[in-house]
Amino acid sequence: MFCEKAIELIRELHRMSDGQLPAFNEDGLRQVLQEMEALYEQNQSDVNEAKSEGRAELIPSIKLRHCCLLRNQRCVTAYLYDRLLRIRALRWEYGSVLPANVRFHMCAEELQWFSQYKKSLASFMRSLGGDEGLDITQDMKPPKSLYIEVRCLKDHGEFEIDDGTVILLKKNSQHFLPRWKCELLIRQGVLEHVVS
Amino acid sequence: MFIADIRKDFYEVVANQRVVLLVAPDIDALCACKILQALFHCDQIQYTLVPVTGWQDLGTAFLEHKEQFRYFVLINCGANVDLLEMLQPDDDSIFFICDTHRPVDVVNVYNDTQIKLLIKQDDDLGVPSYDDIFRDEDEEGEDSGNESDEGSEPSGKRRRFDEGAVERRIERQRAKREWEARRREILFDYEQYEYHGTSAAMMFFELAWVLTKDTKDMLWWAIIGLTDQWVHDKITNMKYVTDIATMQRHVSRHNHRNEDEENSLSIDCMRISFEYDLRLTLYQHWSLYESICNSCYTSCSFKLWTLNGQKKLQEFLADMGLPLKQVRQKFNSMDMSIKENLRDVIEESSNKYGMKDIRIQTFGVHFGFKNRFLASDMVHATAALLESAEKDDSETDTFIKALDALSRSNIDRLHSGIELAKKKLIAIQQTVASCICTNLILSQGPFLYCYLMEGTPDVKLFSKPMALTLLCKYLLKAFSLCSFAHGVLDVEKGTVIVVGIPPESETSDKKNFFGRAFEKAAESTSSRTLHDHFDTSIIELKTEDRSKFLDALITLLS
DSSP states (O other): OTTHHHHHHHHHHHHSTTSOOOOOOHHHHHHHHHHHHHHHHHHHHHHHHHHHHOOGGGHHHHHHHHHHHHHHHHHHHHHHHHHHHHHHHHHHHHOSSOOHHHHHTSOHHHHHHHHHHHHHHHHHHHHSSTTTOOOTTSOSSOOSOSEEEEEEOSOOEEEEOTTSOEEEEOTTOEEEEEHHHHHHHHHHTSEEEOOO | OBOSOHIIIIIHHHTTSOEEEEEOSSHHHHHHHHHHHHHHHHHTOOEEEEEOOSHHHHHHHHHHHTTTOSEEEEESSSTTSOHHHHHOOOTTOEEEEEOOEESOOHHHHHOOSSEEEOSOTTSSOOOOOHHHHOOOSHHHHHHHHHHHHHHHOOOGGGHHHHHHHHHHHHHHHHHHHHHHHHHHHHHHHHHSOBEEOSOHHHHHHHHHHHTTOOOHHHHHHHHHHHHHHHHTTOSOHHHHHHHHHHHHHHHHHHHGGGGOSTTOOOTTSOEEEEEEEEOOTTGGGSBHHHHHHHOHHHHHHHTTTSHHHHHHHHHHHHHHTOOHHHHTSBGGGSOHHHHHTHHHHHHHHHHHTTOTTOEEEEEEEEETTTEEEEHHHHHHHHHHHHTOOOSSOOHHHHHHHHHHHTSTTOHHHHHHHHHHHHHHHHHHHHHHHHHHHTTOEEEOSSEEEEEEOTTSTTTTGGGSHHHHHHHHHHHHHHHOSSEEEEEEEETTTTEEEEEEEOOOOTTOOOOBOHHHHHHHHHHHHTOOEEOOSSSTTEEEEEGGGHHHHHHHHHHHHO
């Protein structure tokens, strides 16, 4: 049946509904594009035939193929757009350097898009808040205090903070650190915020 | 050196610095740690908390953190050993030690630069004076200088002077030998007994009070720290009563607000109250009957492992007019009419059965309608969590769980701790009963000895020091009067954990000589021992060396 492949792509994204980025399905995309090309070719020839020989009974099949083409187009653009949205969310989640396994799942054009998004976000942040700019990717929820207590869930080794001091993150050690230095690690699951 | 003003010399020094907290695994240390953490949160002092379970852990933690941190706070570890020699720190590392272990090592007392002791100077210490132990090195240099001079120029003309000089030299050497002998004796007397001082939690609460940053939570933690010392028999009754009086003053100060009728606090606020309550462990979270059967005091007084004892217990209950059905129910479901005068009724009847101290001064807390706890309940629950023998939990995991249980927002954890504590108490009771009935307690001359073998039920529970010590004390009370040593086999490592406790008596000063005795016995038989615990009376020993170690111990102590 037509458009099966396109639905496959959508289903793939739908399966990973928590914002994870699956690998870029080049194969699937190529197959959909090939199907679209085949349908288009058939439609072209049928239209020519219908025009020249006046065969009106070809019109429903032309219409069907046209609908399939539109459907495929819609599915493919939805697939690509949803991936872009997920990649954009990754910038807010992971920061400007993505872990290698995530980058592996993106195709070259997506990587390029990501770096351009990074650039625009950075220039926007620089334009706010006077000279130094304002890092709006920190403090996603309004903070209750400047310093928080965190507990280390796994051995992470040494962790360097802005002012040069190094902290050894060993399993089950607890630390009392400024909030902005821990947020990234909390999101990654290395540290856990302790509420007492 | 001892710190005179804890606010100026400790708190303000670390105020803008980052500190490492090294905390020992006992309840007093956990409470002290919570108080200190709360203070640091107030003033945003950055810190790193590392649990340490023994001397090796302490050394490792120090090595890992010494590059990044200058200030180390040691809670309930480190005072009774020459810390500078053990850790070999750089000159700019500063250690603040708040430890209940006594005697404090003399090097720690007299070091002026790197070691600061957060201990009151008059806290039952009896430290020998400086001149008795340390001698200036200049005199010795003079001596040897003179000798070499005389040695290198023996000329006839100076012979008369030589004789005078030789006499003086002999005199000096004799004085030195005498001084050294006296020094050895003084040090031996000072270091032979191990005991405990004021609770670390109370020290930090006092710091909070001086800073006027004390809260009811901190007060409650200080009370739990003190009660831990009493439950695990670390301090004398006198000291406990004195410290309770101190805490009572703080409690009344905090309760002052409750007095006002119009502005009474909501039921959810925390209220601490002084209680002259029963010595039955966990009785409010258990049934009265179970509690009487499994509390050390009542079980030993009745001798509940004998048939006679069981009968006496039934008589006791009948004497008070408590029906068995009520007494076996959960305490909260007992009839109100029975619960009302329970304490007085029990006290009256216990006097008849020879239990004069069935009631003890303590504190209770309640917040919300459901949550009422006595200080000793909290101690037992947290201790059970700290030493739970789960397979997957490492020691730091249990430390974190126990630390969490002390916060009021983790009531579930506390309740699970109480359940574990009940199991632990039942296990102790059963082991005591079986040890006595099967005559596992051997008299080895100067002390009694009991060895728990591999197949004994609950042996995993007893391979932890605090549980084992509780078992020892219980056994001792049951068997009474001699001093006691106890071994438990740990199959995995092929080692035995040995615990020694001093003789039990009403006026005992809780001084334990087993620490030194273990060391000497291990040396003389060259047994493979591990003195890793902060309490020197608990060691690990290779199973094969057990018998020769024991023989050496017997000869040493007789």
